[in-house]
Amino acid sequence: MLTRKQHELLMFINDRLQAGGVSPSFEEMKEALDLKSKSGVHRLVNALEERQFIRRLANRARALEVLRLPETGTAAKAPARQTPIIAAANDDVIELPLHGKIAAGMPIEAMQSDRTLSVPAALLGASGDHFALEVSGDSMIEAGILDGDYALVQKCDTARDGEIVVALVDEDEATLKYLRRDKGEIRLDPANSAYTAQRYAPNRVRVQGKLVGLLRRYN
Known part of the structure; x- marks a missing residue:
């Protein structure tokens, strides 16, 4: 069972991946969820990863992939044009x-x-x-x-x-x-x-x- 914020973040990441194959930055996640700091985003991302809704791709720093959605529990549909580097959640x-x-x-x-x-x-x-x-x-x-x-x-x-x-x-x-x-x-x-x-x-x-x-x- 996901909290409201966890669910919002998961759907936001999934929507961005479906739209363009690239997940949002931590700053974009923070703004979308109206959080005060990126540390809150880190906690939500860690929680989603622990619950196996998302994963960080190996050797691709902070690259995110949605594994499944809470409504069905089934695997999420891959972006139409997925690249080896899906996302860079770092603004530097x-x-x-x-x-x-x-x-x-x-x-x-x-x-x-x-x-x-x-x-x-x-x-x-x-x-x-x-x-x-x-x-x-x-x-x-x-x-x-x-x-x-x-x-x-x-x-x-x-x-x-x-x-x-x-x-x-x-x-x-x-x-x-x-x-x-x-x-x-x-x-x-x-x-x-x-x-x-x-x-x-x-x-x-x-x-x-x-x-x-x-x-x-x-x-």
Whole structure:
């Protein structure tokens, strides 16, 4: 059984997701429910999560997904165009260096750009240095990563199996793929059944960062 405020917040989040695939910020939640502070929103969100009406998506800081609605107890209908990053419930915005398109054939360190991309801090999650890359192509569409999206990447030189990374192959070509270690080789897996995995000796592949967020603009 939900309280009146919990029910109002759940329906507000669900309505926003259905309308545009993006949930409201904590500030918008606060205003919609006429609360005095964001701490009240945090308590309501935590209560809804504990009761399994919503969940925060793993590795997507404060991204919210509605699991079910109280009227029926059934799963909520997914937004028409759901993206890997559903919501950023944080009002802080930072400027990330915006390098060229991923798979542009250059090491990240060699990319020089005075362009930046304004990004909600909540999309980054983990601390550390970050940069953005424009996605080119359709090799990751089954992971919800589309041509023209902006990949938000945390700089690192190691990653776990199954993570999406920016991998530099032969110090020449950067690509965005799932990282796997298989029989002494590095396997870079696409998320598109029309493409095949790429296999390399470990010394040919260098991890330059891992995907922590995705930004999509609708024109």
